[in-house]
Amino acid sequence: MIMSSTHMSLLPRFVNQVLRGSLFSSGVKIRKLVSLDGATKTTDCLRRRRVHTNSRNASHVELTSVRNPGLKRGPYATITDEDIEEFNKIIPGQVITDPSELSGYNTDWLKSCRGSSKVLLRPKSTNEVSAILRYCNQRRLAVVPQGGNTGLVGGSVPVFDEIILSTQLMNKIISVDDISGALVCQAGCVLQTLTDHVSEFGLIMPLDLGAKGSCHIGGNVATNAGGVRLLRYGSLHGSVLGIEAVLADGKIIDCLTTLRKDNTGYDLKQLFIGSEGTLGVVTAVSILCPSKPTSVNVAFLGCNTFQDILSIYKESKNNLAEILSAFEFLDASSMSVVTDNLKLTNPIASSPFYVLIETGGSNGTHDEETLNVFLQRVMELGLVKDGTIATELKKITHIWSIRDGMAEGLMRDGYCYKYDVSLPQSHFYKLVEDMRARLGDRVLRVLGYGHVGDGNLHLNVTTRHFDQDVVDMIEPFVYDWVARYRGSISAEHGIGFKKRNVIFYSKSQEAVSLMADLKNIVDPNRILNPYKLFPDQQ
């Protein structure tokens, strides 16, 4: 469709480029995803690791046991000097008891949960994990497995004095098969390290998330992490090929196959994906890595309404089809978080809503043409207020840093109340509007961003300091709202400690009861990650 010149003046800034056919001719083409990742990850890595190095800050966080006075410690043994001695025999030099060193490991990244563990164990091998758990099970010592400690529901830190079992030293990459795409590695490998490594074989990790600079692949698997690539590559239930896990009694379940197909009995590895460390400790994983796209493009668009974003999504499914690799949205309040708190600049004109679209393919010319045609179409449909296409590394990195910086930016408001829900796309944003109306000026911000394609909204509320009255205004209102539309009250963050008593908003009594049966057969003494995932009365 040829557009008349009278229309052109009303169109966003890149339209003229599109019409002139010069949209992609001036910029540097970004052909390697790894260069796109680079800068963001390094910053991100530093961000995520802060919690471990700033223990003074951590010790100011209220103890979880104090904030939840009704919660009783389970019937577990208390650690003794003899226990420490025994651990030192199993993993000499890898037992940490110095309180200042422990502080970061006792506190979650959001600084919303703090335990009082007296010991951190850092095994290097599956056999060491097995020996530790066998001992703990015999002694009835409770254990919390911990990866990069980047979880957002308090699942990876102790509630009371559970022993912290860290995968930090289990960071060996075992093998990469560049034909099949199978990566095998220990559970403590950092996601970004794996991304960099498989990149050398022309592969990418099937998952990508804000915490990639410090989250561990074992933790990703144990929490069934989602992230921005799920839209393209699916969930870990599909891409994890094999798992090695250690049960509470020390038994090693070796399903660490690299086979793409294996229908010999129940697919046991699925049990551990998303079980949040309550069924076993994941010690090694095998993951199917897709071929790395050689051509990557990013578009960042501003829209007037959320409905426009849904229309753009539908168009992107039809027009970008197999090269669509990410479709993320944020609202104006989300943008203000990163501009106010992280001093990032909004690359386009202020809009009520923004959408970030990434394509990844194997043919640069085709991908650019396809994106071009798609953008022309959504502009012609009047769905776009303003927009830009990132063709230079710096600009691509900047655009992704807006999306990736959300969690960090929110933390700088003071305290952040996080809700991570799945909803039918048609009702997706109404929850943010209703919550905003409900909370009014009692809070700093109410905002929404997330993964449109997955129906996954991150609803966030911030205040200067933690305020139980605000919690009481949000909950159970938010859960009732989500349950009304048969949504999920935790799309990707999991249940952990914080959501344990609201699981019934998304799961039936029969389902939770079956989960408890499963827990009971593999961990009858309930030593693994107690007070997590299951409601208090279960």
Next chain:
Amino acid sequence: MIMSSTHMSLLPRFVNQVLRGSLFSSGVKIRKLVSLDGATKTTDCLRRRRVHTNSRNASHVELTSVRNPGLKRGPYATITDEDIEEFNKIIPGQVITDPSELSGYNTDWLKSCRGSSKVLLRPKSTNEVSAILRYCNQRRLAVVPQGGNTGLVGGSVPVFDEIILSTQLMNKIISVDDISGALVCQAGCVLQTLTDHVSEFGLIMPLDLGAKGSCHIGGNVATNAGGVRLLRYGSLHGSVLGIEAVLADGKIIDCLTTLRKDNTGYDLKQLFIGSEGTLGVVTAVSILCPSKPTSVNVAFLGCNTFQDILSIYKESKNNLAEILSAFEFLDASSMSVVTDNLKLTNPIASSPFYVLIETGGSNGTHDEETLNVFLQRVMELGLVKDGTIATELKKITHIWSIRDGMAEGLMRDGYCYKYDVSLPQSHFYKLVEDMRARLGDRVLRVLGYGHVGDGNLHLNVTTRHFDQDVVDMIEPFVYDWVARYRGSISAEHGIGFKKRNVIFYSKSQEAVSLMADLKNIVDPNRILNPYKLFPDQQ
């Protein structure tokens, strides 16, 4: 690369077309996958349903209990007139006891297993399934759930007199969301019916297999069916969004969500995917359907060695990348099965090996160009002996009918010994060669075909009639061979009845023991699909 005219005479027939640049200009472009599917599916449907309509044939099959004299019937109740009366109250008019009607349901499609069930129950709703199972559990009546009865390991037919619980009348399509791609339907929907239905919404089913004309989606999910699209769209563990299942005691587990993400507790639906009806009866499913490619191309190539096929596969991953949708191979003996027994014609010159490559994308011109470049490359590398590109519907259908007709063609030899294994690609075909050398002229054929990209080989041996001596020459040789390379002794067919005692070749004692624990908590009376999946001593 420009090739000299002296080389051109040595190249396969389509090279000249490629060099002339006219490869795609003369034929009709196939832009709709549904037209590609049509013809094959109809034939296939008739084929697969034969077993139910030809009961005389079925009654000639030796009873499983006779063929396995050492196997003892479990401690189950025997069905009485009162039971039949009770079933008639639960599902009036849907209880079949006529032996001639039952015959087909008692016998597997391969005519290798036959039970002697006296009753077939055909519920229409989940509540009916629940009431039936509750009653059977109380009475200790054993039950075999049955979908389209197209399984290849004897998993869907009774071993003794188990009640047959068919999903045949549970064939309602509940909803299709054309934006998210979520299809919700009852378990008894035929895969081809679903493919046709979602096609109207611009979607395709994420799985496709030879039995699509009569297999049920509930059976597909219960057996974690693989098929030719797994390479592109992954396994059902990734694409099934939700499951409703009924446990042995009649309890309904409702995880029938359409959400793409839901991390509220353990992902219970995964338990039922691939559990072969031993943990519960799948009554409804929700599946994520990808957008239907608007452009489909098929290439059929002949090669001299299996190594050439592996090299072509590697090239296809790099060059066809995101549009590669199937990569299937067959050997010369496989080709002879369909030419001898089904009177299909080989579309290219006789070759030791053949490969079928399908692309599916959203941009016809781009896909054709990409395929063209890829073919030029593999020809220049000397990997292709002869080949053809299917651009007309008739030819595409014909090429797929060669691959899809394998199972049917093999049956016409008389008796077929089927082995469905996963192996590292480098050792993939050596097993066929070793088996051929081992069996010599004692058998009609030894052949291999399958899914190269998934490392999944279908090794088949045929004789005129069943011969235990042949079985004894094949087994355990084949299992030892596969175990040596840490392969899977059942890549996609499952364990069922036939492979139950060889599960340890692929799974550890710890893993099978954990499976038994799982079975025990949901079906303590072991009424669901007994004698299947677990080894006799478990």
